Amino acid sequence: MSFTKLGLSKPLLQAIQEQGYTEPTPIQKQAIPIILSKKDVLAGAQTGTGKTAGFTLPLLELLGEHAQSKGKHPVRALILTPTRELATQVHESVLTYGKHLPYKSTVVFGGVGINPQIGNFRRGVDIVVATPGRLLDHIGRKTVNLSKVEFLILDEADRMLDMGFINDIKKILALLPKNRQNLLFSATFSDDIKKLADSLLNKPALIEVARRNTASELVEQLVHPVDKDKKRALLSKLIKKGDWKQVLVFTRTKHGANKLSEQLAKDGITSAAIHGNKSQGARTKALANFKAGSIRVLVATDIAARGIDIDQLPHVINFELPNVSEDYVHRIGRTGRAGSEGVAISLVCVDELQYLKDIEKLIKRKIPQERIEGFEPDPTIKPEPIKKKSNSRNRPRNKKPDARPTTSRSSVSRSSRSR
Numbered sequence: 001m002s003f004t005k006l007g008l009s010k011p012l013l014q015a016i017q018e019q020g021y022t023e024p025t026p027i028q029k030q031a032i033p034i035i036l037s038k039k040d041v042l043a044g045a046q047t048g049t050g051k052t053a054g055f056t057l058p059l060l061e062l063l064g065e066h067a068q069s070k071g072k073h074p075v076r077a078l079i080l081t082p083t084r085e086l087a088t089q090v091h092e093s094v095l096t097y098g099k100h101l102p103y104k105s106t107v108v109f110g111g112v113g114i115n116p117q118i119g120n121f122r123r124g125v126d127i128v129v130a131t132p133g134r135l136l137d138h139i140g141r142k143t144v145n146l147s148k149v150e151f152l153i154l155d156e157a158d159r160m161l162d163m164g165f166i167n168d169i170k171k172i173l174a175l176l177p178k179n180r181q182n183l184l185f186s187a188t189f190s191d192d193i194k195k196l197a198d199s200l201l202n203k204p205a206l207i208e209v210a211r212r213n214t215a216s217e218l219v220e221q222l223v224h225p226v227d228k229d230k231k232r233a234l235l236s237k238l239i240k241k242g243d244w245k246q247v248l249v250f251t252r253t254k255h256g257a258n259k260l261s262e263q264l265a266k267d268g269i270t271s272a273a274i275h276g277n278k279s280q281g282a283r284t285k286a287l288a289n290f291k292a293g294s295i296r297v298l299v300a301t302d303i304a305a306r307g308i309d310i311d312q313l314p315h316v317i318n319f320e321l322p323n324v325s326e327d328y329v330h331r332i333g334r335t336g337r338a339g340s341e342g343v344a345i346s347l348v349c350v351d352e353l354q355y356l357k358d359i360e361k362l363i364k365r366k367i368p369q370e371r372i373e374g375f376e377p378d379p380t381i382k383p384e385p386i387k388k389k390s391n392s393r394n395r396p397r398n399k400k401p402d403a404r405p406t407t408s409r410s411s412v413s414r415s416s417r418s419r
């Protein structure tokens, strides 16, 4: 099936062709015609499935139905995302697919100056991609008007709830016109997501595509049992022995990411850490260097890594297993994308065996284990409880995250907060 059958017009088909896409992905095949029929949509799709084009293309098509070419453009489409990185990537997609169309768009998120964003709003934009906290900040300053919004898209809604954005989302929803089309994309469907969907969506069409990294045979998953204090040496050995050139490594904490990155450097392996304490500039630079191949290893925390779009990433390493099982699925979703093969390796110490069990239960399969000679775990070591850090997901729901010391505006701190 080709894109021409989906009901998209020429400027969009041309942009798709220029991207080199020849066939819509399963989510695009399902979502595009339904969204074009103006239905609300509840879609289960992870990053890597082509979901962004799945909602951006029909959105751009529908905006053209009564496009406004003269005068100041009111905001007609609002796309909310949990993180700055995802907001940036979604906005890039809007620019890419909309390049032959006259719409103006902008992206707003915290952690960067607000004045250029205010300037963009003042000049008028049709499409806004935003993280909830910074958008609320603009709303509070009356620098954005959402009274003409026709389309609302919540991207990675599960992650937004995980990050404590539910009240921000509710405040934003209250400002939108009642008559609009709503699309909700989520990788997982917790009770909270179902509740949000019930309150937001009007007789939604349900779309679900296979969770490609659990169902897919493309991602080979492997566990190396190893003691905690030997993980770093094993990681360096694996990278060097396999001559791996582009490795994404996950740690549970920001501190752990920094420490590991420094230790790898000592082993002669170029690396950088990305997490919520790094400035936007540092994160963008690290990602660019990683994509360009000038650093071999990117060490990331879960939230910082969300939405990172790197195609055909061959190796994802869980230096530490996540305490939230769904994060495992998100993590390994970084590999084996766009039809390429990938390997997801987890270094698991005795303290993490319960996490491993929880993950295997979630993905409904046992992950093969392989002991590496010289790194076999010491059977006399007893498991110790893993210290829970005070991050968003361990925080009771509805409790506000800490404000950043640099600002008294809690909404700013929330929009820019990530691990």
Ligand code: AMP
Residues within 6 Å of the ligand: 020, 021, 022, 023, 024, 025, 028, 046, 047, 048, 049, 050, 051, 052, 053, 309, 311, 338
């Ligand atoms: P997403 O799930 O939206 O993050 O997209 C994952 C990746 O798939 C992005 O790099 C897109 O550029 C790419 N992509 C989206 N649609 C297609 C398609 N129809 N054919 C090939 N690649 C695609």
